[in-house]
Amino acid sequence: MTNPKGPMEALNSAMAPPHADISCEILVIGGGPAGSTIATLLAERGRNVVLLEKATHPRFHIGESLLPLNLPLFEQLGVREEIERIGMVKFGVEFVSPWHGDPVTLDFANAWDKAFPYAYQVRRSDFDHILFKNAVAKGAVAHEGCKVTGIEFHTGAGATVTAVDEAQITRQFRTQFVVDASGRDTFLANHFGIKKRDKKHNSAAIFGHFSGATRLAGKAEGHISIFWFDHGWFWFIPLSDGATSIGAVCWPYYMKSRKTDPAQFFLDTIALCPALVERLKDAQLISPVTATGNYSYTASRTAGQNYLLLGDAFAFIDPVFSSGVFLAMNSAFIGADTVAACLDTPQQAARALKAFDATMRRGPKIFSWFIYRVTTPTLRDLFLRPSNFFRLEEAMLSLLAGDIFRGTPLGLRLLVFKAVYYFNNLIHLKQSLTAWKKRKRAIRDLETVAITGQEI
Ligand SMILES: Cc1cc2nc3c(=O)[nH]c(=O)nc-3n(C[C@H](O)[C@H](O)[C@H](O)COP(=O)(O)OP(=O)(O)OC[C@H]3O[C@@H](n4cnc5c(N)ncnc54)[C@H](O)[C@@H]3O)c2cc1C
Numbered sequence: 001m002t003n004p005k006g007p008m009e010a011l012n013s014a015m016a017p018p019h020a021d022i023s024c025e026i027l028v029i030g031g032g033p034a035g036s037t038i039a040t041l042l043a044e045r046g047r048n049v050v051l052l053e054k055a056t057h058p059r060f061h062i063g064e065s066l067l068p069l070n071l072p073l074f075e076q077l078g079v080r081e082e083i084e085r086i087g088m089v090k091f092g093v094e095f096v097s098p099w100h101g102d103p104v105t106l107d108f109a110n111a112w113d114k115a116f117p118y119a120y121q122v123r124r125s126d127f128d129h130i131l132f133k134n135a136v137a138k139g140a141v142a143h144e145g146c147k148v149t150g151i152e153f154h155t156g157a158g159a160t161v162t163a164v165d166e167a168q169i170t171r172q173f174r175t176q177f178v179v180d181a182s183g184r185d186t187f188l189a190n191h192f193g194i195k196k197r198d199k200k201h202n203s204a205a206i207f208g209h210f211s212g213a214t215r216l217a218g219k220a221e222g223h224i225s226i227f228w229f230d231h232g233w234f235w236f237i238p239l240s241d242g243a244t245s246i247g248a249v250c251w252p253y254y255m256k257s258r259k260t261d262p263a264q265f266f267l268d269t270i271a272l273c274p275a276l277v278e279r280l281k282d283a284q285l286i287s288p289v290t291a292t293g294n295y296s297y298t299a300s301r302t303a304g305q306n307y308l309l310l311g312d313a314f315a316f317i318d319p320v321f322s323s324g325v326f327l328a329m330n331s332a333f334i335g336a337d338t339v340a341a342c343l344d345t346p347q348q349a350a351r352a353l354k355a356f357d358a359t360m361r362r363g364p365k366i367f368s369w370f371i372y373r374v375t376t377p378t379l380r381d382l383f384l385r386p387s388n389f390f391r392l393e394e395a396m397l398s399l400l401a402g403d404i405f406r407g408t409p410l411g412l413r414l415l416v417f418k419a420v421y422y423f424n425n426l427i428h429l430k431q432s433l434t435a436w437k438k439r440k441r442a443i444r445d446l447e448t449v450a451i452t453g454q455e456i
Contacts, residue, residue, distance in 0.1 A: 024050040027175035029148045034311030035181030036131035037332035043139035051140045054147035058125035065224045065237050065322035068116035069402035073329050082130045087120025088240040094225040096275045100384045111397035178307040189299035198296035204255045207247030209287035214279045229273040251442035263289040302360040303353045315364045318371045326402040327363040334359045376435045378424045
């Protein structure tokens with residue numbers, strides 16, 4: 001879509017009159033990374049795409065650390081240079097544990113495939129805005145401040161989607177295909193009642209931005225740091241404007257112990273991690289503190305005859321490996337091919353949807369094995385004493401880079417890594433059993449926590 005007034009004016013001029021029926025081929029719910037990406041890809045192919053976003057960009061979103069395998073996706077979308085301008089280059093990861101000696105840093109340059117040596121840390125408000133504007137520039141008709149509130153599927157004939165804008169005007173969109181990219185709002189999973197919490201994992205997060213945090217030196221300045229502490233772990237994400245994003249991901253029993261306001265609770269939580277306190281000794285909190293409740297879930301379906309679920313609208317896993325944005329955007333790339341196959345060759349739709357389903361489940365499955373164990377002493381030991389025996393470190397770095405969809409031969413190495421993990425558990429049986437019991441108690445606690453994201 002070209003418009004001499006610029007993309008935002010283009011959005012407004014594209015708004016239909018109140019109560020009008022609007023027809024499109026594909027309607028995308030949500031203009032985050034997944035929604036904007038699929039809208040771009042389908043519009044580029046000449047599809048008639050409508051993209052509805054309830055907020056107005058630029059808007060705050062958490063999830064600021066990207067993976068190296070995001071970069072080829074930016075290239076294909078044509079936004080790599082713009083992302084580079086707003087991003088802090090992230091060459092690797094630092095692990096800091098109070099139960100071990102010196103911190104360990106790992107560089108993506110040492111991964112199995114050396115072609116993806118870095119990623120970016122980004123302010124999501126800027127990043128998501130770039131992706132959204134790109135969708136408009138490529139021809140998607142986008143409406144911001146427009147919240148999808150209802151949907152009715154018509155057997156074999158698409159759906160009618162109802163949305164309300166900020167002036168409380170209701171519009172109905174007739175579409176052949178619906179893409180749900182509504183993130184943790186999980187619009188379709190709620191509609192169908194198919195959202196299932198992850199029984200094997202449960203955690204919650206509290207986070208804010210600081211100025212004046214002490215960063216690593218030189219090339220490691222943009223590394224993400226992970227600090228373990230008694231009740232979970234912290235992220236430390238340096239942003240290019242000098243701010244640093246800090247967040248604590250904790251078991252719910254700890255979050256429920258809060259007796260003070262969120263900001264004080266956050267500062268008290270940081271005080272429990274001396275290594276992080278040291279890095280923040282000259283720092284100041286410069287943003288409101290936000291918390292997100294119990295947040296691991298999967299929808300039991302990824303798609304149906306005339307709809308798909310992308311990114312967080314399908315599944316959300318703990319963010320310890322910064323995988324969310326990559327999985328969301330990757331799902332949009334696979335999703336674009338799937339939608340095209342469903343619309344152009346309906347006789348091949350079943351096969352395309354099956355392949356889509358397998359890809360959607362692959363990422364969460366691979367990362368979840370590590371997520372379930374990342375707070376155990378045995379996995380911490382393996383991360384903090386890395387060894388490249390049998391190229392295990394290279395394989396782990398490729399996993400951390402998001403290199404799990406291109407056929408890089410990690411399978412055998414990850415299997416060996418898991419065998420080493422189980423073997424070490426046996427050697428330190430007492431310690432492992434204690435950690436396992438602690439984790440079991442923490443997970444049981446989830447029964448009392450609501451499934452939806454919540455602010456505290
Ligand atoms: C505490 C925390 C830390 C995280 N850290 C990281 C990290 O470091 N790195 C990383 O990669 N990921 C991280 N994530 C995960 C990451 O934020 C998500 O995986 C990612 O944003 C998913 O993208 P998405 O497009 O699927 O959903 P979103 O980015 O959530 O986008 C969904 C969009 O849909 C809109 N929407 C919702 N409902 C409607 C509706 N009814 N109508 C219209 N629009 C609607 C929303 O406003 C939003 O803009 C983190 C998540 C949390 C909770």
